[in-house]
Every structure is written in structure tokens, then in C-alpha cells.
Amino acid sequence: MTSLAVHFPALVVVNLLICSFVMPVLDRWKKNLVIPVALGSMALSFVFSIHLAVRVSVEGAFGYAMGGWVAPWGIEFVVDHFSVFMLLTLTGVGLLILVYATQDLVHELKEDVLGWYYTLYLLLMASMVGLALTNDLFNLFVFVEICAIASCAIISIKENRECIEASLKYLILSAVGSGGMLLGIAMIYMVTGHLNFTHVTEALPQAFELYPRNIMVAMALFAAGIGVKAALFPLHVWLPDAHSSAPSPSSAILSGLVIKVYAAVFIKLFLKMFPWEAYEAIPLMTIVLIMSSVGIVMGSMFAIVQEDIKKMLAYSSVAQIGYVFLGIALLSQNGTLGGILHIFNHALMKSMLFMAAGAIIYCTGVRRISDLKGIGTKMPMVMSVFSIGAFSMVGIPMTNGFISKWYLAIGALDVDKPLYVAVILLSSLLNGVYYLPIVVNAFFGEHKGNFQMSRKLPLQMAIPLIILASAIIITGIFPRLMLDLADKAVLFLLN
Amino acid sequence: MIEILSKLLHNFYYLIAIILFVIGFHTMLSHSNLIKKIMGMNIMETAIFLFFVSIGYVEGGRAPIIQPGQEHIYVNPIPSALILTGIVVAVSVTAFALSLIVKIYQHYGTVDAEEIMLIRSRET
Numbered sequence: 147m148t149s150l151a152v153h154f155p156a157l158v159v160v161n162l163l164i165c166s167f168v169m170p171v172l173d174r175w176k177k178n179l180v181i182p183v184a185l186g187s188m189a190l191s192f193v194f195s196i197h198l199a200v201r202v203s204v205e206g207a208f209g210y211a212m213g214g215w216v217a218p219w220g221i222e223f224v225v226d227h228f229s230v231f232m233l234l235t236l237t238g239v240g241l242l243i244l245v246y247a248t249q250d251l252v253h254e255l256k257e258d259v260l261g262w263y264y265t266l267y268l269l270l271m272a273s274m275v276g277l278a279l280t281n282d283l284f285n286l287f288v289f290v291e292i293c294a295i296a297s298c299a300i301i302s303i304k305e306n307r308e309c310i311e312a313s314l315k316y317l318i319l320s321a322v323g324s325g326g327m328l329l330g331i332a333m334i335y336m337v338t339g340h341l342n343f344t345h346v347t348e349a350l351p352q353a354f355e356l357y358p359r360n361i362m363v364a365m366a367l368f369a370a371g372i373g374v375k376a377a378l379f380p381l382h383v384w385l386p387d388a389h390s391s392a393p394s395p396s397s398a399i400l401s402g403l404v405i406k407v408y409a410a411v412f413i414k415l416f417l418k419m420f421p422w423e424a425y426e427a428i429p430l431m432t433i434v435l436i437m438s439s440v441g442i443v444m445g446s447m448f449a450i451v452q453e454d455i456k457k458m459l460a461y462s463s464v465a466q467i468g469y470v471f472l473g474i475a476l477l478s479q480n481g482t483l484g485g486i487l488h489i490f491n492h493a494l495m496k497s498m499l500f501m502a503a504g505a506i507i508y509c510t511g512v513r514r515i516s517d518l519k520g521i522g523t524k525m526p527m528v529m530s531v532f533s534i535g536a537f538s539m540v541g542i543p544m545t546n547g548f549i550s551k552w553y554l555a556i557g558a559l560d561v562d563k564p565l566y567v568a569v570i571l572l573s574s575l576l577n578g579v580y581y582l583p584i585v586v587n588a589f590f591g592e593h594k595g596n597f598q599m600s601r602k603l604p605l606q607m608a609i610p611l612i613i614l615a616s617a618i619i620i621t622g623i624f625p626r627l628m629l630d631l632a633d634k635a636v637l638f639l640l641n
Numbered sequence: 642m643i644e645i646l647s648k649l650l651h652n653f654y655y656l657i658a659i660i661l662f663v664i665g666f667h668t669m670l671s672h673s674n675l676i677k678k679i680m681g682m683n684i685m686e687t688a689i690f691l692f693f694v695s696i697g698y699v700e701g702g703r704a705p706i707i708q709p710g711q712e713h714i715y716v717n718p719i720p721s722a723l724i725l726t727g728i729v730v731a732v733s734v735t736a737f738a739l740s741l742i743v744k745i746y747q748h749y750g751t752v753d754a755e756e757i758m759l760i761r762s763r764e765t
Contacts (some may be wrong), residue, residue, distance in 0.1 A: 288730065295734060298741075302741055307748045307749070313741060314738065317741065318738065321734055322669070322682075322685075325682075325686055329662070329689050335696060336696050341719075341723075
């Protein structure tokens with residue numbers, strides 16, 4: 147057991163990859179094994195992540211050399227406080243979404259592609275976990291591409307017109323993004339001769355004196371590439387269509403986890419790798435600050451006018467990813483803490499809201515917000531869960547959304563930028579404008595017979611919702627749980 | 642001016658890679674035909690590969706196959722090895738994009754992005 151435990155950093159990815167490739171075989175051979183194996187491998191990865199988290203908290207950060215080839219020759223994985231924070235978020239929320247997916251997909255997909263969905267889902271999870279762990283630039287690029295293809299594929303698997311079109315748009319734009327990132331990697335390799343993050347970090351300050359232009363171009367390319375993939379405001383055009391037309395579990399994972407993982411990549415590259423002198427040469431962080439605060443306001447504005455509930459949630463994601471980038475770009479300890487914490491909090495909230503919307507669509511087939519009046523009496527559990535998510539989005543105390551906004555606001559004050567506190571406040575009000583009417587109408591609106599309950603909510607769909615809702619409340623009342631981990635991650639990043 | 646020109650001439654493979662990149666990027670953004678967009682995407686990716694591989698080139702170097710007793714200058718093999726992976730990734734993205742375009746053609750009867758927009762706006 148102890149000898150196997152050494153390989154957990156690799157196994158957490160490899161286990162998902164292997165199971166993903168086994169899925170199509172199982173689908174033909176033993177159909178009833180598909181779901182247990184998929185759930186089993188996700189649960190196993192979650193257990194591995196917990197083990198890694200415990201080990202990091204005892205021993206501190208440690209590296210893992212793939213195949214025994216140490217850093218300059220082989221690919222290295224580094225398990226530090228930040229990557230275990232991401233690992234726990236990814237595998238935990240991913241497991242819950244998968245439990246939900248086992249029931250929801252049956253009515254959304256054709257029967258012959260059901261097995262393939264789990265292949266894509268596990269592949270996507272594997273690439274995201276890999277992105278959180280990797281310490282190698284080219285490995286990063288490969289995982290980014292796997293992530294891009296898998297996330298497009300779990301949209302287009304539904305095969306209706308909107309999904310195919312949204313998926314193609316997403317694919318083309320994210321190909322531009324990965325192209326930019328690869329060119330950035332080329333620029334860095336050109337001046338440093340390394341691909342390993344640790345070695346690049348050591349070589350960059352000296353390289354910056356000799357070839358400042360290369361590094362500035364690389365930073366711009368990385369920022370643009372990650373910006374497209376994480377849907378930072380003016381580059382978000384693909385997100386609303388893609389996230390709203392996809393099957394509900396796909397929307398949940400795409401909005402909850404995939405865009406966050408790129409924010410994590412941004413943190414890894416820009417807070418750990420690039421030298422601080424470079425930020426004096428180009429005001430990159432100021433640009434990101436402006437982009438994210440415009441995104442926070444505009445995303446909410448767009449969300450207000452939406453008719454379709456999933457489209458509204460998708461635009462709300464544009465606003466929420468803005469918070470994460472705002473926190474990172476403030477470059478103060480509390481701000482970064484708020485940004486990192488919001489990765490976790492928003493993963494809980496948004497995946498839960500998308501799953502609640504999916505549950506409403508599953509039971510009644512209603513997507514229009516105006517038709518949702520009085521649904522609270524028919525589906526009290528789902529709507530209470532939705533309300534908790536909505537309160538958390540607005541940032542009402544006792545929910546975890548309040549905690550991350552609080553730290554963002556403190557972070558903005560720490561660096562004397564009170565304007566961004568105003569942005570956070572304004573956006574909280576705007577969030578209230580589009581979330582709270584749904585809640586109020588659902589419970590107190592008059593039911594006009596716009597919908598029928600055609601199906602009862604199965605247990606597999608109800609349990610993830612309840613777990614996520616209680617997690618929102620628990621981390622809202624006892625924020626210490628995740629805050630300690632995020633705090634250590636920030637200290638590790640900014641020291 | 643002459644200094645810049647001579648520098649460019651000396652590193653002409655970087656220049657050509659960047660020109661190709663811009664051609665590809667422009668094709669991708671300006672054409673409404675989806676197939677042409679994918680072609681532009683491929684030109685762009687090829688340009689990046691060319692750029693990456695030319696980083697590893699050493700003047701007068703040869704393939705790094707070491708034979709005992711012979712001393713040579715070798716090119717840096719790492720960029721070539723990496724780009725092999727990059728090409729595989731680019732091929733799979735292209736294949737996936739083309740298969741999506743086939744589906745779009747089945748649904749709309751056209752591969753032109755503007756016509757698809759027209760069809761969609763007429764329906765709503």
C-alpha cells in the first residue's frame with residue numbers, strides 16, 4: 147500500500163484515463179457495468195485526492211517524476227496546496243455531477259451514445275485533474291487540447307442543431323486559444339530552453355533582461371489564450387450558447403469546473419512563473435482587472451434580459467468567472483484568497499444551479515423563466531435548493547458566496563482600489579435582480595397550469611442537489627474548512 | 642532600418658512562420674465558409690509548428706543519431722519531438738471539427754456561417 151501511495155499523483159489521472167478508454171468496450175460487452183465503473187473510477191480519484199491533500203498538509207509540497215524520469219528529461223507533476231485545492235474541487239464536484247448524470251442523460255441522449263458520454267466525461271475529468279497537477283509546459287498544452295476536445299464533444303453529443311453549432315463555435319475559438327498558448331510556450335522555450343515550470347521560473351528573470359520582448363509576447367499570448375478558454379469578458383462569445391444548449395450534466399461540469407480550471411492555469415503561470423519585473427513592463431494585471439470588472443457587470447446585465455433559464459445561468463457564469471480573475475489580478479493576499487476561494491464556491495453553486503435547472507426540465511420540460519411561476523409548490527425540494535444557490539450567488543451571509551465576496555472586497559481595499567468594491571456591490575445587486583424574482587415567483591407566484599409534472603425526480607438526481615446545497619450552507623457558516631487550504635495555497639503562491 | 646532588415650533576413654524562418662500565422666488567423670476570422678475557417682485554423686497551427694521546430698534548428702546540424710567515434714553538430718531534437726505530439730493533436734481537432742461541419746450540413750444544408758445565421762434568424 148505504501149509503495150502504491152507514492153504513485154497516487156499519477157494514478158489520480160491515469161485511473162480516469164484507463165476507465166475512460168474501457169467505457170466503449172464495456173458499453174458493447176456488459177452494458178450494466180458502464181455506470182458502476184464510471185462512478186467507481188471517479189470515487190477512486192476522489193479518494194486519491196483526499197489522500198494527496200492529507201499528505202500535502204503533513205509533508206508540504208512534493209513532486210512526482212513520470213516514469214522515474216526526473217525533471218529536465220521527464221514530465222513532472224507537482225502536488226502543492228493549490229493543486230490539491232483544485233483536485234478536491236474537481237473530483238468532488240465531478241463525482242456528484244456524474245451521479246446526477248446517470249439518470250438525467252437517459253432522457254437527453256439517444257441510447258446508443260450513452261456509453262460514449264462516460265468516456266468523454268472521464269476524459270474531461272482526467273485532463274482537468276492533469277492541468278491542476280502538471281508542472282510541465284508542453285504537458286500543459288496537451289491537457290489543454292484534450293480538455294478542449296472533450297468539452298466540445300460533451301456538448302455536441304446531443305446532436306441537435308443548437309448543440310452542434312455551439313460546439314463548433316467553441317471548438318474553433320478554443321483552437322485559437324490553444325494555438326496562442328502553444329506559440330507562447332514556443333517563445334518561452336526559445337529564451338529559457340526549459341519546459342519545466344520550476345526551471346523556467348529560475349531562468350526567466352535573467353532571460354527577461356536579455357530578451358524582454360519574447361517574454362512580453364509570451365505573456366500576451368498566454369493571457370489571450372487562457373482568456374478565450376476561461377470566457378473572460380470580451381472573449382466570452384462562445385460560452386452562452388455552448389453552456390445553455392448542452393445536456394444539463396455537461397452544462398454543470400462546463401460552467402462549474404472547466405472554465406475554473408483555466409483560471410487555475412492562469413494562476414499557475416502568472417503568479418508563479420512569470421517574473422515580477424515583467425508586470426512593470428506591461429500592465430497585464432490592470433488589463434485583466436478591467437476586463438474582469440467589465441465582465442462582472444456586463445455578464446449580469448446580459449443575464450437579466452434572458453428568457454431561457456439555462457442561458458441566464460450561462461451569462462451569470464461570465465460574470466462569476468470575472469470575480470475569480472478580479473481576485474487574481476488584484477495581487478493582494480486577501481484578493482487572491484477570495485479569487486481562489488471563489489473557484490471552489492462557484493463550482494458548488496453553479497453546478498448545483500445547472501443541475502436544479504436540469505431537474506426542472508427533466509420533470510416538467512419547462513425552460514422559460516416566465517413559465518416557472520408557482521413551481522415551488524410542485525417541486526419544493528428542487529426550488530429550495532435553487533433558492534440556496536441563488537442566495538449564494540447574490541452573496542447573502544450564511545452562504546459561501548458571501549465569504550468569497552467578502553475577501554475580494556477586503557483584497558480590493560488592501561491595495562487601495564475601492565472602485566472594485568463598488569463593482570462587487572453593484573454586481574451583487576444585479577445578481578439579485580435576476581435571481582430573486584425566479585425564487586419569489588416560484589414560491590409565491592400563481593400557478594397558471596403552464597406545465598405538468600410528467601416525471602418524478604429520481605433519487606440519483608436529488609441526492610447530489612441536496613449534498614451540494616448543504617455544502618454551500620456548511621462552507622458558508624464554517625468557512626474555515628476550505629479557507630485554511632486556500633490560505634496555504636495563497637501563501638505558497640505569493641511568497 | 643537596415644539592421645532590422647538584416648536581422649529579419651537572418652531569422653527568415655521565424656518571419657515566414659509569423660506571416661503564415663497571420664494568414665491563417667485572418668482566413669479563420671474573415672471567411673464565413675466553415676471549411677475555409679478550418680483550413681485557416683490548420684494554416685495557423687502549421688505556422689506555430691514551423692516556428693517551434695525552427696527554434697531547435699542549429700546551423701549545419703544534423704539529426705541527433707549518435708554514432709560512436711563521430712563528432713557532429715546536432716539539431717535540438719526536443720522541439721521536433723514535441724511538435725509530433727502537436728501534429729497529432731491538430732489532426733484530431735481538425736477531424737472533430739470536420740465531422741461537426743458534416744452534421745451542420747445535414748441540419749442546415751449549407752456550410753456558410755452567414756447563411757446559417759440567416760436561417761436561424763428567420764426561424765425565431
